[in-house]
Amino acid sequence: MRIGMPLSYRGGFALASAAIAEYEDAGLDVIFVPEAYSFDSVSQLGFLAAMTTRLQLASGIVNVYSRAPELLAVTAASLDYMSGGRFILGLGPAGPQSSEGFHDLEYTSLVTRAREVAEVCRNVWRDRSLNGPARERVPMLLAALRPKNVALAAELFEGWEPTFFYPDAAKEVFGAVLAEGAAKRDQALGPLQIYADAAVLITENPDEEARGLNRVREQLALHIGGMGAGERNFYTGLIGRYGFEAEGRHLQDLYLAGQKAEAAAALPDQLVRGVSLVGPRSRVAERVAAFAEAGVTTINASPVGIDHATRLASIAALAELVSDSGKRAANP
Numbered sequence: 001m002r003i004g005m006p007l008s009y010r011g012g013f014a015l016a017s018a019a020i021a022e023y024e025d026a027g028l029d030v031i032f033v034p035e036a037y038s039f040d041s042v043s044q045l046g047f048l049a050a051m052t053t054r055l056q057l058a059s060g061i062v063n064v065y066s067r068a069p070e071l072l073a074v075t076a077a078s079l080d081y082m083s084g085g086r087f088i089l090g091l092g093p094a095g096p097q098s099s100e101g102f103h104d105l106e107y108t109s110l111v112t113r114a115r116e117v118a119e120v121c122r123n124v125w126r127d128r129s130l131n132g133p134a135r136e137r138v139p140m141l142l143a144a145l146r147p148k149n150v151a152l153a154a155e156l157f158e159g160w161e162p163t164f165f166y167p168d169a170a171k172e173v174f175g176a177v178l179a180e181g182a183a184k185r186d187q188a189l190g191p192l193q194i195y196a197d198a199a200v201l202i203t204e205n206p207d208e209e210a211r212g213l214n215r216v217r218e219q220l221a222l223h224i225g226g227m228g229a230g231e232r233n234f235y236t237g238l239i240g241r242y243g244f245e246a247e248g249r250h251l252q253d254l255y256l257a258g259q260k261a262e263a264a265a266a267l268p269d270q271l272v273r274g275v276s277l278v279g280p281r282s283r284v285a286e287r288v289a290a291f292a293e294a295g296v297t298t299i300n301a302s303p304v305g306i307d308h309a310t311r312l313a314s315i316a317a318l319a320e321l322v323s324d325s326g327k328r329a330a331n332p
Contacts, residue, residue: 225255
């Protein structure tokens with residue numbers, strides 16, 4: 001298992017210039033650069049490629065609707081070439097609010113669009129570009145939650161990125177569709193890599209733990225309650241599939257009524273703790289093992305400490321726990 005970390009939407013360049021080497025020394029393997037309503041990810045990835053030597057660099061994620069497939073192909077080739085073969089092309093739908101509300105583009109079937117992007121990119125890298133990536137093929141991951149999209153990730157992409165991954169229910173929710181996609185998978189792609197997002201704060205201080213869990217609650221409530229309306233919220237549907245359907249609907253009602261604090265408080269503690277890595281070292285170690293058991297190969301860890309020192313210490317501690325987990329798996 002490896003450790004990834006997303007750059008913040010705010011101050012990403014400042015973080016990169018001031019602290020990237022420290023996180024790399026702490027055990028970080030992959031930097032994910034997001035793109036939503038702020039800076040574009042491509043500019044930041046080029047900046048990071050010039051100032052790093054070991055870290056893998058991933059777009060996390062690029063909206064599949066906002067750029068033509070051919071442009072995505074040559075962009076990925078450029079980033080892979082200038083980074084010496086360290087780029088991962090992370091793709092996803094980004095949701096109707098981003099595609100339709102921000103980009104003013106039609107939010108159509110992700111399966112159709114993502115399949116087209118993957119096929120065009122590989123054709124361009126193989127046959128149609130004057131200059132190619134550093135490698136024969138740039139690894140691609142697909143951020144997906146709904147069954148058909150998850151099956152596509154397992155069929156056609158090197159990696160899959162689930163949001164709010166709940167290891168305790170992962171087999172029941174995703175097992176069949178992952179197997180369906182894997183049955184059609186080209187073996188040349190290798191085993192599917194799973195990049196699971198999770199907030200992280202490793203602390204023995206109960207007050208710090210409570211603050212970290214509140215951050216997780218706020219983020220969950222925003223997505224489950226506010227990233228969509230009525231029946232068109234993929235995150236509400238997701239936690240329903242995890243077994244929290246009634247709780248999700250209640251939260252959504254509160255959030256859409258403007259009761260955001262009450263919505264966050266309504267989240268089951270089991271879910272909040274289950275999708276995060278927040279708490280004492282011993283408990284986080286148990287959760288790391290649960291993520292690994294569920295097939296996760298990279299934890300995309302979002303540090304939720306109150307300052308840089310705390311966030312850096314959590315990444316370092318998580319790297320140690322991941323290493324220990326790997327050793328136990330290799331020597332049962």
